[in-house]
Amino acid sequence: MGLAKSRASTGAVLAYWLGNPMLNPATLIFLGFVLGWRWAALRAATSILLVLGVAYLAERFVAGRAARPAAPAPAVPDAASDRRPLLVRWASAFGQLAVGLVPEYFVIVVVLGAVRAWLFPAMTPAIGHSLWLIVGLALAGTLFVVPTAGEVPIVQTLLAFGLGAGGAGALLVTLPPVSLPSLVMVGRAVPARALAFVAGSVAVLGVLTGLAALVLRL
Amino acid sequence: MLLFFLTTIVGLYYAKWMPYFHRALTAAATHSLGPSIVSGKAAVPPAVGWTAAWSYTVAYAGAVWQALVVGLLVGSGIQALLPRAWLTRFLGRAGFTTTALAGAVSIPSMM
Incomplete structure (x- = not known):
């Protein structure tokens, strides 16, 4: 959100948002130790596709439809023109982000839980x-929301109770990158069409990864 | 700008790098990261209702609160501590290079 308010491009915002949980090297290492390195490799390949491919295409998708120049961005006070002391500006930006995002996010976490x-x-x-x-x-x-790397024990537990490789592959790719609360949150900064494209792509990539896991006999 | 990078590095070390290093050692030794946040050690999640809502919210908040604070500090720091022109130069232009750069920047933050 900070990136978006500072006018980073849509592709950059999406890539940073999706890359955090998906390209997470710690999660890939956990996955390798818990489920095996072939699962980690499959997840890494899908993540690169999602962060580079889907984030880029989503930006193009928005740009292509908006032939007119995009609506003027909401007026954001430029850091340079703000005369307040640095720490006050930082605290004020912190407060705005916290009040604007956290309560709404947790209401949706409660409902999903x-x-x-x-x-x-x-x-x-x-x-x-x-x-x-x-x-x-x-x-x-x-749709569901999990903490960083939370997908690994979820999938491990379900596998122990009889989940097949297909469902495991689908969950490993769809749980971390987006969720209902994070889509609502990022929706403040990114056009809804781009987010719908990202969410749809995540679900489709999940199904494809599940099928790939079946074919690879993971 | 120095303050921003210092906050980011110290925050990520405390909330992410150090705990994840220890969890990786545990995962290597036990081949597990503990119980599932959805269903614990069971095949089925708790029945729909307030108990399920409360237990999940507590577990989720407990897992993410440190990273949430660091994320808000860094996110607000981007707005308040980094020169706008600097950010626009690296991440402002639409295109594949910018997207790839932002993706690469996301790797160490592991949020």
Whole structure:
């Protein structure tokens, strides 16, 4: 959000936002130790595709549709023209970000936490290998919110109860990058069309990664 | 500008680099990162309701609060401590190079 308010490009904002959880080297190392290095490699490949490809295409997608110059950006006080002392400016920007983003974000976390049983059905080997589950988990993973690297123990636990490689691949790619609260938050700074494109791409990449995991016999 | 980079590096070291280094050692030794935040050690998450909402929010907040504070400090620092022209030069222009640069910058912050 700070980047966006300082007028970074849409592609840059999206790439930074998606790259943080997806290109996270610590998560890839955790994944390698917990599920194996082939899973880490598959996740790394999809992440690069998402951060470079989808963020870039989303920017192009917005630019292509907006033939007219984009609506004038909201007036943001330029740091250089602001005469207040540095630390006051920093504290004020901190307060604005915290009050503007955190409460709304946590309201959605509460709701998602309440309904998580609807998004993640009881895992059994009988449903764990079905193809429809890959699609269902890709959609659930796109909406649901997890802490950094939280997807690794989630997938490990579900695998132990009978989830197949397809569903595991879908969750590893869709849980970290976007979620309902983060989409709402970034929606303050990025055009809705670009975000819809990103969310749709994450879900589709999740299904494709699930299928790739099946083909690779992970 | 020095203040910004100092805050970013100290903050990330405290909230991310140091704890993740220790978690990596644990993961290497035990092949696990602990229970799932969705369902713990069970096959099914808790039933829909207030208990599930509260327990998830507490677990989530407990896991992210340090990173959240650092993220807000860095995000507001970008606005208040970095010269606007400097940021525009590196990350302002639309295009693939800018997108790739921002993606690369995201790697060490691991948020």
